[in-house]
Amino acid sequence: MNAQDSAGPSPIIRVEGLSRTFHLGRHTSVTALDDVSCELRSGTCLAVVGESGSGKSTLARVVVGLEHADSGTVSIAGTPVQPTTSRRRLRERARQVQMVFQDPQGSLNRSLPVGATIDEMLRAHRPDLDRSARRAQVLDLFDEVGLTERHADAKPSALSGGQKQRVAIARALAAEPEIIVLDEAVSALDVSVQAQVLALLKRLRAEHGLSYLFITHDLSVVRDIADDVVVMRQGRVIEHGTVDEVLDRPRDSYTRLLIASAPRPGWKPRRGLRDQLLGRDA
Numbered sequence: 001m002n003a004q005d006s007a008g009p010s011p012i013i014r015v016e017g018l019s020r021t022f023h024l025g026r027h028t029s030v031t032a033l034d035d036v037s038c039e040l041r042s043g044t045c046l047a048v049v050g051e052s053g054s055g056k057s058t059l060a061r062v063v064v065g066l067e068h069a070d071s072g073t074v075s076i077a078g079t080p081v082q083p084t085t086s087r088r089r090l091r092e093r094a095r096q097v098q099m100v101f102q103d104p105q106g107s108l109n110r111s112l113p114v115g116a117t118i119d120e121m122l123r124a125h126r127p128d129l130d131r132s133a134r135r136a137q138v139l140d141l142f143d144e145v146g147l148t149e150r151h152a153d154a155k156p157s158a159l160s161g162g163q164k165q166r167v168a169i170a171r172a173l174a175a176e177p178e179i180i181v182l183d184e185a186v187s188a189l190d191v192s193v194q195a196q197v198l199a200l201l202k203r204l205r206a207e208h209g210l211s212y213l214f215i216t217h218d219l220s221v222v223r224d225i226a227d228d229v230v231v232m233r234q235g236r237v238i239e240h241g242t243v244d245e246v247l248d249r250p251r252d253s254y255t256r257l258l259i260a261s262a263p264r265p266g267w268k269p270r271r272g273l274r275d276q277l278l279g280r281d282a
């Protein structure tokens with residue numbers, strides 16, 4: 001049985017037959033997505049794992065509408081998603097789906113206190129709030145992600161990587177989305193900071209009823225946070241099921257190799273494993 005068949009919450013994101021090829025020159029192209037189908041059940045976390053270049057980020061970008069697909073469909077809460085440049089449509093979509101990237105620096109203005117970034121988000125999405133109500137909301141959001149007024153008034157350069165990622169999460173929450181797409185959002189953090197941010201994400205998911213599409217190459221992170229998992233290789237879905245099904249009883253040899261190559265206590269790399277993963281002779 002896979003996640004699609006399992007009883008439980010209905011899908012908030014449904015991806016069907018998605019394909020995307022990038023043409024790099026007259027004779028060169030890369031198929032980043034090849035007939036990809038999967039679904040994120042409402043209120044759960046779907047992890048997308050796979051080697052570098054397997055198409056994870058392209059899938060995330062198509063889902064949020066930043067990238068178009070050549071064929072296939074993405075539906076969010078039953079409504080098909082199309083790429084758009086309409087500001088109104090983009091704002092509506094941003095209210096529904098927010099994205100958190102690996103490098104929070106990209107969404108923070110180096111010359112402004114980080115609280116101003118959240119204020120900007122509130123101005124876009126909460127026209128009902130005046131200046132002082134927005135300030136109160138900024139401080140509430142900082143409190144929610146374990147930061148204080150002192151952090152809100154600091155420039156990005158004064159914050160650690162983990163604190164900046166907390167700001168990026170607060171910024172996403174400011175739009176009151178139903179879904180957050182996290183693209184390698186904890187990958188750049190030290191293991192102990194990573195564990196804290198994962199704990200925060202789990203708490204926020206429960207408190208706000210959020211659904212997560214969680215892109216990662218790290219299987220220990222998948223075990224920690226995800227309910228379901230999609231394994232991708234060369235743009236294709238290799239396996240899709242619950243975390244227990246896929247990680248404890250993998251059906252595909254590629255998934256078994258991914259699991260065997262994942263670092264864990266006492267782990268010793270098997271010689272030539274990476275070559276096998278890449279389909280090369282060891």
Ligand SMILES: Nc1ncnc2c1ncn2[C@@H]1O[C@H](COP(=O)(O)OP(=O)(O)OP(=O)(O)O)[C@@H](O)[C@H]1O
Pocket residue numbers: 022023024030031032050051052053054055056057058059217
């Ligand atoms: N805008 C683009 N133009 C050309 N090729 C692209 C573009 N975006 C992605 N690709 C190619 O598509 C393939 C899939 O890339 P993608 O970034 O989706 O993989 P990924 O699994 O997220 O990898 P990583 O973990 O390294 O980010 C890669 O071969 C990549 O080089």
